[in-house]
Amino acid sequence: MITDGALPDLPIRPVLPRVRSALAGAGAAVLVAPPGTGKTTLVPLALAEGTGRVVVAEPRRLAARAAARRMASLLGERVGDRVGYTVRGDKQTSRRTQVEVVTTGVLVRRLQRDPELAGTAAVILDECHERHLDTDLALAFLIEVRAALRPDLAVLATSATADAERLSEVLGDAPVVAAESPLFPVEVRWTPPAGPITPPLGLRVDPKLLDHVAATTRRALAESPGDVLVFLPGAREIDRVAGQLAGVEADVIPLHGRQPGAVQDAALRPAPRRRVVLATAVAESSLTVPGVRVVVDAGLSRVPRMDHARGLGTLA
The missing domain is CATH 3.40.50.300 (P-loop containing nucleotide triphosphate hydrolases)
Known part of the structure; x- marks a missing residue:
């Protein structure tokens, strides 16, 4: 070709x-x-x-x-x-x-x-x-x-x-x-929540964890240059964190499979203004998001599991 x-x-x-x-x-x-x-x-x-x-x-x-x-x-x-x-x-x-x-x-x-x-x-x-x-x-x-x-x-x-x-x-x-690729140094900052967090139950995520993710993202924008990529388990959590980031000096862009193609494209193109891309695990390896200099990981991901009692697949 x-x-x-x-x-x-x-x-x-x-x-x-x-x-x-x-x-x-x-x-x-x-x-x-x-x-x-x-x-x-x-x-x-x-x-x-x-x-x-x-x-x-x-x-x-x-x-x-x-x-x-x-x-x-x-x-x-x-x-x-x-x-x-x-x-x-x-x-x-x-x-x-x-x-x-x-x-x-x-x-x-x-x-x-x-x-x-x-x-x-x-x-x-x-x-x-x-x-x-x-x-x-x-x-x-x-x-x-x-x-x-x-x-x-x-x-x-x-x-x-x-x-x-x-x-x-x-x-x-x-x-x-x-194929080999050049490696670059990565600084890891452990930022746990100040108080206790309820472990995930079914598909529910403790709102206090999402509040902490939003606060950590604001800190990342203030302390580091470049775009920020935030990993969250699903669309519901992405919407909540996006609402809490209203007013930040950056474009907040959700990235998950339910969105129309035009919205997804916006997350995969460089932009003149700083961006906060809120994504599910799809951005871990299936996609490359340009411009990212900081990653905030909520530590949760929804993964498919087989429920042998019902004989059906489910998300956990």
């Missing part, structure tokens, strides 16, 4: 020839690269050579749309031209689309309908370390498809923190390609 020389100068660029070589030789590979190195956006563009569509599977809708918009902007195009996306309830693709970003749920349903994935040359499973059910199902289906129907289908598993050896073994001793 575009030459390596036209890609942004990100840490993933030097290993792109090794990724292509590994896929050409073994048909499957594992790519391990830290967050922010460009693995989600540069690798699909480098693999798209017009011989078939490259499908990129992301665990979240927000990440899928953001990745497609970023790749389209690198090409100077609108989403839906050579780069598009398909998520539940929203699709922007065309006959020209060569890179399609989907959620892992969409990929699983597609594999069930059309196991051969006709017209697809490569599938990239991004953020494999998150180990959602759909991600594991997609990986299992792709292994069977390669063995029985499409030995020519290239499969690349990528992650920032994956168990590379285990993934390689599952993919038939696939080669592992690792």
